[in-house]
Amino acid sequence: MEGASDFQQTLESKTDECAALNEKYLRLAAEFDNYKRLAQRDLRDQIKFGNEQILKELLPVVDNLERAIKSSKGASPLDALTQGVELTLKQLMSALAKFGVTAVESVGQNFDPATQQAVAQVPSDTVPENHVVEEYQKGYLLQDRILRAAMVTVSTGAPN
Numbered sequence: 001m002e003g004a005s006d007f008q009q010t011l012e013s014k015t016d017e018c019a020a021l022n023e024k025y026l027r028l029a030a031e032f033d034n035y036k037r038l039a040q041r042d043l044r045d046q047i048k049f050g051n052e053q054i055l056k057e058l059l060p061v062v063d064n065l066e067r068a069i070k071s072s073k074g075a076s077p078l079d080a081l082t083q084g085v086e087l088t089l090k091q092l093m094s095a096l097a098k099f100g101v102t103a104v105e106s107v108g109q110n111f112d113p114a115t116q117q118a119v120a121q122v123p124s125d126t127v128p129e130n131h132v133v134e135e136y137q138k139g140y141l142l143q144d145r146i147l148r149a150a151m152v153t154v155s156t157g158a159p160n
Contacts, residue, residue, distance in 0.1 A: 057095035064088040096140075104139035106132045106150045115139050115146055120153040129157030 068084025093103075104115045111118060111130050116139060127133045132152045139150030 054095070054099055057098060058092070061088055061092045061095060064091060100141075100143045101147060102141050104141060104146075104150050106135045106139065106152050108132060111152070111154045115141075115149055116152045117149045118154045119151050121156045122153055123157065123159035124155040125158050127155040129155055131155050 064084065065088050068081055068088060071080045071084060106116055108127070109132050111132055116132065119136060122133055124133055131154070132150075133155045134153040135150055136153070137148075137151040140147040
């Protein structure tokens, strides 16, 4: 009889242990589900508001463009507008630089297909072959990755 009693006690002990482990598992599963929901919400917020900082930097640029247009309606509008637009461009480039955006220098440089797109070729006495003669559209880097390739004209060297 003693063997049956020990067996019964062991069975009860293991049953209690199993119930405790099952309860611990259920709590852990509930915590994990909560974590997943929070992580998904954080990801949605990051996608939705990820550009907030750069947009805040660009709002003063919009303000300055509006001021330039407003001030150009007075005396000597061309000078005021030109000065306003130049200051605004400087401010915009400064805001972009804060986020790692830099312009790619092209004119006079050796043609680089990784950062430049050739849209035309022209002969030139002054610019060596395979060098950029003219830039139609600036190229930009984001950190060390090309954000937009420059559109350029490339020299074919001196005409024959």
